[in-house]
Amino acid sequence: MRILVTGGAGYIGAVTAGHLLDEGHEVVVLDDLSTGHRQAVPRGAELVEGRVQDPQRLSRALDGADAVIHFASLSLVGESVREPLRYFRENLGAALSLLEGMASAKVHRLVFSSSAAVYGDPQVEVIDEDAPCRPVNPYGMSKVMIETILAEQGRAHGLAAMALRYFNACGADGQRGEDHRPETHLIPRLCEAMLGRRDDFVIYGDDYPTPDGTAIRDYVHVLDLARAHASALGHLDRPGLEVVNLGTGQGASVREVVDTARRILGVDFQPAVAERRPGDPPRLVASNQRARELLGWIPRDSSLERILQDALRWHRAHPDGYRGIV
Ligand code: UFG
Numbered sequence: 001m002r003i004l005v006t007g008g009a010g011y012i013g014a015v016t017a018g019h020l021l022d023e024g025h026e027v028v029v030l031d032d033l034s035t036g037h038r039q040a041v042p043r044g045a046e047l048v049e050g051r052v053q054d055p056q057r058l059s060r061a062l063d064g065a066d067a068v069i070h071f072a073s074l075s076l077v078g079e080s081v082r083e084p085l086r087y088f089r090e091n092l093g094a095a096l097s098l099l100e101g102m103a104s105a106k107v108h109r110l111v112f113s114s115s116a117a118v119y120g121d122p123q124v125e126v127i128d129e130d131a132p133c134r135p136v137n138p139y140g141m142s143k144v145m146i147e148t149i150l151a152e153q154g155r156a157h158g159l160a161a162m163a164l165r166y167f168n169a170c171g172a173d174g175q176r177g178e179d180h181r182p183e184t185h186l187i188p189r190l191c192e193a194m195l196g197r198r199d200d201f202v203i204y205g206d207d208y209p210t211p212d213g214t215a216i217r218d219y220v221h222v223l224d225l226a227r228a229h230a231s232a233l234g235h236l237d238r239p240g241l242e243v244v245n246l247g248t249g250q251g252a253s254v255r256e257v258v259d260t261a262r263r264i265l266g267v268d269f270q271p272a273v274a275e276r277r278p279g280d281p282p283r284l285v286a287s288n289q290r291a292r293e294l295l296g297w298i299p300r301d302s303s304l305e306r307i308l309q310d311a312l313r314w315h316r317a318h319p320d321g322y323r324g325i326v
Contacts, residue, residue: 001025001026001066001067001233002025002026002027002028002064002065002066003020003025003026003027003028003065003066003067003068003069003233004028004029004030004061004062004065004067004068004069004107005017005020005027005028005029005030005045005068005069005071006029006030006031006052006061006068006069006070006071006072006094006098007030007031007036007070007071007072007073007113008027008029008030008031008036008041008045008047008071009029009031009033009036009037009038009040009041009047010031010035010036010040010071010072011040011169011176011177011178011179011180011222012071012113012166012169012222012225012226013029013031013036013069013071013072013113014029014036014037014040014041014042014176015173015176015222015223015225015226016069016071016225016226016229016230017029017041017042017045018042018173018175018176018226019173019223019226019227019229019230020226020229020230021042021044021045023230027042027044027045027046028045028046028048028061028065029041029045029046029047029048030048030050030052030057030058030061030072031047031048031049031072032049032050032051032072033049035074035075035180035181037179037321037322038322039322039325040176040179040322042175042176048060048061051094052070052072052094052097052098052101053093053094053097055097055101058097058098058101059101059104059105062101062102062105062107063105065105065107066107066109067107067109067110067111067233067236068098068102068107068109068110068111069110069111069112069113069229069233070094070095070098070110070111070112070113071113072094073090073091073094073113073142074086074087074090074091074139075115075139076139076180076184077117077137077139077140077184077279078184078277078279079139080137080138080139080142081137081138081279084138087138087139087142088138088141088142088145091139091142091143091146092142092145092146092149095112095146095149095150096149098110099149099150099153099159102159103153103157103159108157108158108159108160108239109159109160109161109233109236110150110159110160110161110162110236111161111162111164111229111232111233111236112146112147112150112161112162112163112164113164113166114143114146114147114163114164114165114166114243115139115140115143115165115166116165116166116167116168116218116245116247116284116286117135117137117139117140117143118133118135118140118143118144118147118165119131119132119133119134119135119140119165119284120133120134120135120136120140120281121134121136121281122134122281122284123281123283125283125285126249126285126286126287127245127284127285127286127287128245128287128289128290129165129243129244129245129287129290133147136279137279143163143165146163147163147241147243150163150241151240151241154239154240154241155239155240158239159239160236160237160238160239160240161236161240161241161242162232162235162236162241162242162243162244163241163242163243163244164225164228164229164232164244164246165243165244165245165246165286166220166225166246166247167217167218167219167220167245167246167247167248167284167285167286168185168186168217168218168219168220168247168284169220169222169225170185170186170187170188170219170220170221170222170307170311171187171221171222171223171301171302171306171307171310171311172222172310172311172313172314173222173223173226173310174310174313174314176314177310177311177314177315177318177321178222178311178314179318179321179322181321186217186254186257187219187257187307187308187311188311188315189201190257190258190261191261191308191311191312191314191315192315193269193271194261194262194265194267194269194312195312195315195316195319197315197319201271202271202272202273202274203254203255203258203271203272203273203274204254204274204275204276204277204280205273205274205275205276205277205280206255206273207276208276208282208283209282210253210282210283211253212253212255212256213255214253214254214255215253215254215280215281215282215283216251216252216253216282216283216284216285217251217252217254217283217284217285218247218248218249218250218251218252218284218285218286219248219252219257219302219304219307220246220247220248220299220302221299221301221302221306221307221310223300223301224246224297224299224300224301224302225246227297227300228244228246228291228295228297231295231296231297232244232295235294235295242294244290244291244294244295245286245287245288245290245291246286246288246291246297246299247285247286247287247288247299248286248288248299248302249285249286249287249288250285251283251284251285252304256304257304257308258271260304260305260308261308261312264305264308264309264312265312
């Protein structure tokens with residue numbers, strides 16, 4: 001298949017683009033490189049540099065495409081709370097332009113990069129896709145709104161779409177890893193701290209109602225996410241929207257993540273504990289039954305050990321992230 005990957009210079013987009021090429025697909029990446037990295041775009045993919053909202057660039061990128069995977073998005077929760085209008089304008093604007101472009105190019109298959117942020121703070125052991133969507137920040141709200149639009153476009157114009165709701169994406173694929181600026185995520189910040197490149201790493205809160213007091217998340221390896229996107233492309237045969245969680249079904253606390261990294265590196269590392277980060281729920285763990293049944297998806301690389309080994313290796317090899325790569 002010829003697949004347009006919007007945001008294919010970003011973290012999950014680039015790993016997925018690489019995986020699709022390995023599977024023998026043709027890949028076109030559309031990315032304005034505002035948060036993505038040119039060096040992350042895999043060799044073998046065609047890069048169209050530009051915004052999804054630019055009709056000319058979009059139509060060039062869509063030329064001959066059989067399907068689209070839409071990653072291009074602003075994706076920082078805290079930033080979305082401070083700048084809601086920018087998040088709604090950018091994320092909704094890109095999605096609307098993409099759908100218009102796809103309709104005129106007669107491309108009817110779409111995989112959409114959604115998020116566990118759609119659920120907000122559901123207060124259940126494991127979250128399945130029927131849990132109500134009650135996002136608590138503009139980032140999550142923008143994802144819910146786009147999912148709603150996709151369902152309507154399915155009814156009106158036959159779009160076959162799948163929204164993949166990622167839990168905590170992490171890890172690296174050897175060549176590509178996580179390089180956000182600023183970096184807010186636990187695992188890359190921890191790797192940088194443990195490799196001596198950051199001295200402001202703290203655990204946000206140890207007074208949560210969890211066994212060790214730190215917050216619990218469902219960490220899923222970016223390679224497993226990439227495989228799920230490839231499978232999703234093969235399941236876009238009916239108009240309408242399917243939503244699918246991508247997580248392991250297993251939670252890990254911040255302390256467990258820190259302890260695992262410490263064991264791997266064999267170093268003594270005792271981070272300080274600070275206040276809770278505002279808006280962080282105590283526990284977010286996915287039910288992945290639907291992904292298993294519908295996509296035959298099994299998260300193969302998502303043990304904490306594997307995730308941290310891969311992330312640490314990538315950060316050690318790329319002290320300046322993608323900037324160090326020509
Ligand atoms: N944390 C720390 N120290 C840090 C960074 C994070 O203790 O330096 C903690 C956080 O408080 C949280 C956990 O580590 O308890 C994970 O935090 P991340 O920032 O890595 O991830 P989040 O769970 O906050 O966010 C993720 C995705 C978002 C998505 C959200 C869904 O990155 O895109 O899940 O709720 F919106």
